[in-house]
Amino acid sequence: MEAAPLFSQSVSGSAWAKRATSAVTFPPPLRFLIPALLLLLGLLAAWMDYELDLANDLTRNFNDVTTQAEATGTRLTQLSKQHLQLGEIKALNDNLSDWKHEPWLRMAAVVDEKGHVLASSSSQWVGLSAEETPAATAWKRASQNVGKVMESATLDDGDFIVLAAFPLEIPAQTQHWLLLVYDRANAVLHAHQDARRRMEWSASVIAIMCLGLWAILHFGVAARLGRLARSVREFGEGRTISIEPVKGGDEVHELSQAFRKMTRRLADRDRERTVLERAVIDSAENERRRIGHELHDGIGQQLTAVLMSINGLHDELLAKAPAFAEHAQHASQSLREALAEVRGLSHGLAPVPLWEQGLEHALQALADATTRSSGVRCVFECPEHITEISESTACNLYRIAQEAVNNALKHAESGEIRIGLERRAGLLVLEIDDDGCGLPEVPAEGGGIGFRIMQHRTEVIGGRMEHGAPPAGGTRIAVHIPTTP
Known part of the structure; x- marks a missing residue:
């Protein structure tokens, strides 16, 4: 969601x-x-x-x-x-x-x-x-x-x-x-x-x-x-939060004052929107986590219990009615597949490493899971241990990486995907590279829903997202988040 x-x-x-x-x-x-x-x-x-x-x-x-x-x-x-x-x-x-x-x-x-x-x-x-x-x-x-x-x-x-x-x-x-x-x-x-x-x-x-x-x-x-x-x-580009007053008592001064009032209203509205959007995203993440936990602890546990019962039934049928044991084995296999899918959904909605071990372990788990499930080699690189990241920032960065990896698997025909996380010049930089055919040029105010969601998540945590191609070809999504070392 x-x-x-x-x-x-x-x-x-x-x-x-x-x-x-x-x-x-x-x-x-x-x-x-x-x-x-x-x-x-x-x-x-x-x-x-x-x-x-x-x-x-x-x-x-x-x-x-x-x-x-x-x-x-x-x-x-x-x-x-x-x-x-x-x-x-x-x-x-x-x-x-x-x-x-x-x-x-x-x-x-x-x-x-x-x-x-x-x-x-x-x-x-x-x-x-x-x-x-x-x-x-x-x-x-x-x-x-x-x-x-x-x-x-x-x-x-x-x-x-x-x-x-x-x-x-x-x-x-x-x-x-x-x-x-x-x-x-x-x-x-x-x-x-x-x-x-x-x-x-x-x-x-x-x-x-x-x-x-x-x-x-x-x-x-x-x-x-x-x-x-x-x-x-500069105000429109986000490099300043207010417009400097222009001195004088003529129309230019009046125009400056009008723009100052307008920018204050826009800044207040942007702050309110950012707070509300962050609250909505946090609420959505909490709901994701709750659903993931319910899938894992509720339906997952119930399916595990049913699987154990069917396995016991299979053992009894082997001894008393071998002709029916094969049906029990098929049912057991179907339950294992359903249980694996439920666990995958649960981990996707509420990745355990993100909440318990931090962003680095969650991204490493994402890379490992991508390699296992798709057969495409996915590696995670992090030269240094990243700390002092808020839960909201970590969650949004993880979701951005998750969406970028899914896009690479669906559209880029990649043979290898790299997830990188590092500090660079006072910024926390998340990069997702692939060696595929590349994504189509994304307009400034367009693109797919996934791309727009990544942009929106980046803006909510006060960052900047770039889209381009690395020197070796393919596609690169880079997110720059201001932070302190």
Whole structure:
């Protein structure tokens, strides 16, 4: 009579832990993905802002330069006309030199109709052809037009310039031109530098904000949820009896408190179930023992008495009625077989060595009985004497070994079975090996009734059962029970 597992509909620890951890685990990539995406978007926005600021600064600078060129050209046109009408070329040179410090002005020159520089803001250009000066492009544009020229251009050396050409119409003289060249290179460079500084400042602020967001997600959310998930997983695997609290006053803390309450209820329920299951198994073992004793002391003794009577009758029939003695002999043989079967049932239900001499002698008797009854060699190995085992633990280990041996005989087609009992690294280890064809792979929550009963008995005594194949092949059932040496 085997005790069926109680609370078969309750949630197992491992299954509950899987569902719980999958519910609370914060996906690790998100703590990096969210700040990274925000950082990329922020940098893209900073770059777009840089481009817009630069374009606005360059447009503003160009407008300022053209406005200044217009105003300067108007004033210098009047001044140049006066000096040319009076023939005061030296005075014109002096006046143009006074304008050389005007912002962005690179060159101011007055040229005649042949393009010779008559006066300039710098004496180095006087007397040269306009095509040999920075005003060469302005002169080309002016010589092709009659009116005023105002445009932007780029010199061969890459400088950004604004060209201005103003016609000097002097009566009784040939056509002269006032040429102005404004260099915007420094202004463009400063605009780029200013826009870049603003972009770098914005990017730094965005990076710091994203780093802060990552720190909040990592330390404030993900790490705390990770600790909670780890505690839940350890609780489900039986490595801890409670979940550590997660500090804080937010939802993560509330979730931690809810899980703590849940685990306490589950732990209390598991303890109650274990106590009740142990009581049921102990009650079943006591009932086994009682039935075994009744078979041995009651029916067994009665059958023994009947066997003795039939043997006496057989002796009398041999002397008085030999023809009927053979019937008495057949009856005696049948009674011997029935008595042997009753004794086998009695010893199976209540093995005498287990209760009187301990687990080692009971397992040795099991191995000897298996060899005698099945013809399959069964050996028991125990390197040291095992003591300090409770009656409940010894009984469950014996029943596990008994079930494993029966499985090996029924399913594995074994030629040899080994039962081993030893202490190993603070554990009491029971192993049942066979050299047969092996058992089919047992699912985590399935398998035959015998396998489930062995698992259940192992859990009741606080152990762990493993199922696999030894190096030489076959099947191995190993039960590990925590104990003290």
